[in-house]
Amino acid sequence: GRVQTVALRFTVEREKEIKKFESTPFYKGNGIFESVEAKLTAKGTEKYEKKFTLQLFDGEYSYTQTTITKELVPELQKDISSDSFIVSDLDVRSNNRVPPAPYITSTLQQDAARKFGYSSKQTMSLAQNLYEKGLITYHRTDSINLSEKFIPQAHAYIKKTYGDKYISTTQRVFKTSTKKAQEAHEAIRPTDLNEDLANHSGLTNRHKNLYDLIFKRALASQMSDAEIKNMTITIEGKKGYTFKAYQDQVMFEGFLVLYPYEERKITFNKEKGDPIKLDSLTFEEAQTQPPPRYSEASLIRTLEKKGIGRPSTYAPIISTILLRNYVEKQEGRFHPTSLGDAVSDYLSGAFENLFEVEFTSEMEDKLDLVATEKSDMVKILKDFYGPLAKNLAVEEKKEGHIDVQEATDEKCPDSDHPLVIRYSKFGKFYACSDYPNCKYTRNFVEKVNIKCPKCDDGDIIVRFTKKKKRFYGCSNYPKCDFAAWKLNEIESADKAK
Ligand SMILES: [Zn+2]
Numbered sequence: 176g177r178v179q180t181v182a183l184r185f186t187v188e189r190e191k192e193i194k195k196f197e198s199t200p201f202y203k204g205n206g207i208f209e210s211v212e213a214k215l216t217a218k219g220t221e222k223y224e225k226k227f228t229l230q231l232f233d234g235e236y237s238y239t240q241t242t243i244t245k246e247l248v249p250e251l252q253k254d255i256s257s258d259s260f261i262v263s264d265l266d267v268r269s270n271n272r273v274p275p276a277p278y279i280t281s282t283l284q285q286d287a288a289r290k291f292g293y294s295s296k297q298t299m300s301l302a303q304n305l306y307e308k309g310l311i312t313y314h315r316t317d318s319i320n321l322s323e324k325f326i327p328q329a330h331a332y333i334k335k336t337y338g339d340k341y342i343s344t345t346q347r348v349f350k351t352s353t354k355k356a357q358e359a360h361e362a363i364r365p366t367d368l369n370e371d372l373a374n375h376s377g378l379t380n381r382h383k384n385l386y387d388l389i390f391k392r393a394l395a396s397q398m399s400d401a402e403i404k405n406m407t408i409t410i411e412g413k414k415g416y417t418f419k420a421y422q423d424q425v426m427f428e429g430f431l432v433l434y435p436y437e438e439r440k441i442t443f444n445k446e447k448g449d450p451i452k453l454d455s456l457t458f459e460e461a462q463t464q465p466p467p468r469y470s471e472a473s474l475i476r477t478l479e480k481k482g483i484g485r486p487s488t489y490a491p492i493i494s495t496i497l498l499r500n501y502v503e504k505q506e507g508r509f510h511p512t513s514l515g516d517a518v519s520d521y522l523s524g525a526f527e528n529l530f531e532v533e534f535t536s537e538m539e540d541k542l543d544l545v546a547t548e549k550s551d552m553v554k555i556l557k558d559f560y561g562p563l564a565k566n567l568a569v570e571e572k573k574e575g576h577i578d579v580q581e582a583t584d585e586k587c588p589d590s591d592h593p594l595v596i597r598y599s600k601f602g603k604f605y606a607c608s609d610y611p612n613c614k615y616t617r618n619f620v621e622k623v624n625i626k627c628p629k630c631d632d633g634d635i636i637v638r639f640t641k642k643k644k645r646f647y648g649c650s651n652y653p654k655c656d657f658a659a660w661k662l663n664e665i666e667s668a669d670k671a672k
C-alpha cells in the first residue's frame with residue numbers, strides 16, 4: 176500500500192485544503208461597446224484583478240479575484256456610464272498551435288476519463304483488447320517516441336486524406352515529461368492507419384471511441400500546426416477606466432481538422448484612436464473558488480508529475496483506494512471517507528518518511544534501477560527496511576486503536592443510544608454506539624430526499640456499482656429499476672414526465 180497511501184493522501188489533504196479555504200465574494204465589470212463584450216480591468220495604473228497563489232500539498236494553486244466590492248459597484252456604475260471611450264490599443268498577433276504529443280498510458284487515461292468518463296481501469300482493459308487484436312502498439316508506456324516505420328505511413332495518409340499542406344514541415348520531437356521514462360517503448364499509436372475496424376469482430380462502441388482517440392492523436396502529432404490570429408482590444412475612457420476584449424480566428428486549421436472546434440471570426444473593424452460607445456455596463460457577483468477535488472484525470476496527472484506510480488500502476492492504484500472504501504467517487508470527483516481520513520492521517524503521522532511524496536518517488540526510481548540492473552538490490556532493500564523495521568517496532572508497542580465512526584442524528588431502535596456509521600470490508604453500515612452492549616446494525620442507505628420519478632413511491636437512495644462507482648437508485652429495487660449517475664438527471668427525468 177506504499178503508493179496507494181500517497182494517492183489517498185492527495186485526496187485527504189485536498190479535502191482539508193478545501194475546508195480551510197474561505198470563499199470571498201467579489202464583483203466583475205462587463206461593458207458592451209457597440210456589440211463587443213469587454214472586461215473592466217483597471218483604472219489608470221490601479222489594476223482591479225489580483226492573482227493569489229496558495230501552497231498546497233500537491234503544489235501551487237492560483238486564483239484571481241478583483242478588488243471590486245459590492246459597496247464600490249454603484250459608484251463605478253455611475254462614474255463609468257458618464258465617461259467617453261476610444262480604442263486605445265489594438266494588438267494583433269498570429270500564434271501557432273502545436274499538436275500534442277502522441278498518447279502514453281497516463282495521458283490516454285486522462286483523456287478517456289475526460290471525454291468519455293471511462294475509469295482508468297476500464298481504459299486499460301479496452302486498450303488491452305485493441306492491443307491483443309494487433310490494432311495498437313503496447314498500451315503500458317511512458318515514451319512519446321514514434322517508430323521510424325510509422326512516420327512515413329502517417330505522412331502518406333495525411334497527404335492522401337487532407338493534402339500536402341497538412342503534413343508537418345518539421346520532424347516533430349516531443350520531450351518526455353515524466354521524471355523517469357522507460358524510453359525503450361513507443362508511444363501508443365495505431366499499428367496500421369489504413370486498418371478498417373469493421374473487419375474486426377467483438378469491438379464495442381467503447382473500443383471504437385478509444386481507438387478513435389488514439390488514431391487522431393498519433394496522426395495529429397505528424398500534422399502541421401494550426402495558425403490562429405488573436406486580437407486584443409483595449410478600450411480606455413477619459414477618466415482612465417480600461418476595458419479589454421479578445422477575439423480570435425483560425426486562419427489555417429492544420430491538425431485541428433481532426434478535432435471539432437468552434438468557428439469564430441474576428442469581427443472588430445475599428446482602428447486605434449477611434450471613438451467607441453459604451454452601450455451597457457453590468458456587474459456580476461463571483462466567489463473565489465477553493466482548489467477542486469481530484470478527478471480521475473487530475474489524480475493521474477498529479478501522480479505522474481510527482482513520479483509516483485508507473486504506466487502499469489495508475490489504474491490499480493485508483494481502483495484499490497475505491498474498493499477499500501477509502502475514497503468515494505461522486506459526480507466524477509474523489510471524496511475521502513472518514514475511514515480514508517483516519518488511515519491517511521495515521522500512516523502519514525506514524526510513518527512520516529515512508530509516505531512522503533519525495534520518498535515514494537525516489538523509491539520508485541531506485542526500483543527502476545534494480546529492474547535495469549543498474550543498482551544493487553540488497554543494498555536498496557537494506558536501506559529501505561532498516562529504518563522501516565525500527566519504525567514498525569515502535570508502532571507495534573503502541574496501545575489502543577483508532578475508532579473510525581461518523582455521528583448520525585438517528586437513535587438506535589433497540590436501546591435508544593445514538594446510531595453511528597462504521598466500516599466493514601463491505602463498506603459503511605449503521606451500528607449502535609453502545610456496542611458491544613447493544614448489537615443492533617443495519618445496512619447503510621443514504622437518502623437524498625427525492626422521490627423516485629419512475630414509480631413515484633420509492634425514495635432515491637445512493638447505491639454503488641460493483642466497482643464502487645456511486646449512483647442514484649430507487650429504494651424499490653428490484654421492483655423499480657430507476658438509476659441515474661447525477662442528481663440533475665433525476666430532476667430532468669421528473670420534468671420529462
Ligand atoms: Zn442500541
Ligand SMILES: [Zn+2]
Nearest residue numbers: 627630649655
Ligand atoms: Zn422507483
